[in-house]
Amino acid sequence: MTVDEATSRAAPFFHHAQTSAETSRQPLQNTTRYLCAAVYLDRRIGDRVISEFLDDENRAVVPSFGFDVEPVLLHALRARRYRLIRDLVLCGIWLGALVFLQFVAVGCFFLLLVLAGLFAIPWRRLAWGWRLAAGWGAFLLVSWAVLGVRLAISGERKIEESGLSTYDQEPSRGITDLLQTDLAVPAILLLVLVLWLAVVGHQAAVYAVLARDLAPGAARPWPRTFSQRVSGVLARVRSAQRGNITLHSGPNPFIGAGDITSPWARAWSIVLELDRPATGLVDLAKRGDGAGAPAAVDPMIMHLRVRDRLHAMRDERPPGEAGADPLPLNERITALLTGMHIAGRGESVRRTRPADPANSVAMPPHPLIDPAHGIPFSMATEDAAEALIRHPQSHIRCFQRITVGAHGQAVVGRDGRVVAPAEEQDISLTAFVHLAVEGRMLSGHFAATVLPPVRREFRVVDLLPAWGAGGLVLRAFTHGRRGAFGAMALPGFRVAATGWAVVRSLIVATAAQTSARLLLHDFGARISVRELCAADEFDTYVQEMDAEKYTRLIEWRVNEALLDYLGNECGLDVSAYRAQAGVIMNEGVIMTGGTVSGQVAVGGRIDQRQGEARRATP
DSSP states (O other), X not given: OOHHHHHHHSOOSEEOOOOOOOOTTSOOOHHHHHHHHHHHHOHHHHHHHHHHHHSOTTOOOOOOSSSOSHHHHHHHHHHHHHHHHHHHHHHHHHHHHXXXXXXXXXXXXXXXXXXXXXXXXXXXXXXXXXXXXXXXXXXXXXXXXXXXXXHHHHHHHHHHHHHHOSSXXXXXXXXXXXXXXXXXXXXXXXXXXXXXXXXXXXXXXXXXXXXXXXXXXXXXXXXXXXXXXXXXXXXXXXXXXXXXXXXXXXXXXXXXXOOTTSTTOEEEEEEEESSOXXXXXXXXXXXXXXXXXXXXXXXXXXXXXXXHHHHTTTSSSOTTOTTSOOOOGGGSOTTEEEEEEXXXXXXXXXXXXXXXXXXXEEEOSOTTBOTTTSSBOOEEOHHHHHHHHHOTTSSSEEEEEEEEOSOOOOEEOTTSOEEEOOOOOSOEEEEEEEEEEETTEEEEEEEEEEEOOBOGGGGGGGTGGGTHHHHHHHHXXXXXXXXXXXXXXXXXXXXXXXXXXXXXXXXHHHHHHHHHHHSOEEOSBOOOHHHHTBOSSOSSHHHHHHHHHHHHHHHHHHHHHHHHIIIIISOBOOHHHHHHHHHHHTTTOOOOSSOXXXXXXXXXXXXXXXXXOOOOOO
16 A cells, blocks of 8 residues: 555544534523624624624634534624615615605705714814814804805895796795705704604614524524525534634634733743753652653643643542642633644645655645635634644644633522622633654643623624613614715715625625635634624723733643653652742732842732832931
8 A cells, every 4th residue: 555545544633523512502602692793883893793604605614612603603693784784774765765865864964964074073182272173163164054055045046036037026936945945954953853763763673683682691593694605604604613723814813812922922932952851859760761861741641731730620520630629610721721722824835745855655636625615614623633743843833722711600609699690701812832843842832812702782682682772772873973974975885885795796606616626715703703893991890800810721731731741750840840830930029118139020910119229318
């Protein structure tokens, strides 16, 4: 059997995640509900979600933790349909005004443009002088627009009078003429009111849908899709979002877990020489060989030791220690999950290539792209993860992923009564550990990212069911001022933009299919829905404390697991590692006074105050 035949018959290293059953009848998670509400309340987010998944059907899907992407895409499509219906109604109102009340329509158009410009001005950022100047300018523009309409109407009326009769008799005026002369300003305001009611009616209908379909505990069926193409995309998204492979289009291999450059993210690296044996006592029983030289360092075993040490904070009994005391339920971090995270760039050139200069085995263009179907794989086997860990020089990297997710615990008193129910946390912490053994050196990298809560305006779905019909209408009037005047003035452009978006999606999808088969193509994910809807800051200081707490706990466990393995099991001198770990773990020390002699290591987010010693006066 040749090498090519053996390779083709062996089990694949990468595959597609199993298609999961539809969950449209199950209650939505809180984060999923908030993300679904976001596509209704923010048009830009909805458009980006649709573009990400439908413009290129072959694009990779970012793994989802604590939420579901499928209903978000369905709600985004329905929100776009609702906006299209609203714009068509507005176009009908404008068409009727242009047919029967031409000059009123023109005056109303200019008035709406001025109002849209006024609401687009960041008034809170302007000084009082600029506010007065802008307000006075807007008043003059509105006055000139109304005056221009009245002058034009009067001029047309005089022309008609001079042409209709040779006598000095005043002709009879119809309702339209009377409205265009004597009631021009009220007619303009009435047209603005009708347009405003159409916009507010749409917003109230949206809030009614949110209160019905996205209320806490809602388990109604998801919106329908009327396209076979969309159904196929949804089936792939449903399974791919549960995978462990991330193909990224941008520079961030941790897309979907948070911004690594944010102020609350944390990253550090350590290096250790693996040729220095320990000079003290070594637990030879754990080593198993009793030899004097250091044992070989296995990066896969290091990952297993880290995983076991982390699971000891979650499981009832530490792994491998059957006689250990059980961990009380209230002390367990039940939302802690671990797994492998395979990351790689999504760019692929459509050509076969050898495995390496010394190996003539032909390989597909990209190992993470299915050559038969032209779509990214979503799952890597354990063998593939182990091979990537042992060969760290590949452009595909394997990280151990540690996630502290949204699931909380109920608070229970000593007598078993519930003090406080379990609640989903608003933040998500994810840590990534990469370990590499090269050139008798160990390199370790740790990166922790935090996803802040979903923006507060999207969490309104928790409040809508209790407001009733009157509260929904009032909320619609309040929210209607945001971008309402622009929507009222230019509905035709929005209808054309929506139609072009649908046509463009089909064109781009067809072009992407051709590009994926012929030329260079980027299969990587461009956005994360959860990151799009994340707030800029934490809601409370307690959330920031939790992020810092879990980051420190995970850091400590990772470092101690590696130190125990390298020092006790491999017999290495880990003093250099302990020195680096001491600097890392003590980075958060705050000095509030006194004197310090010697070297002090601090980080970029540290509040350090150091005072000088006062000299005693004689």
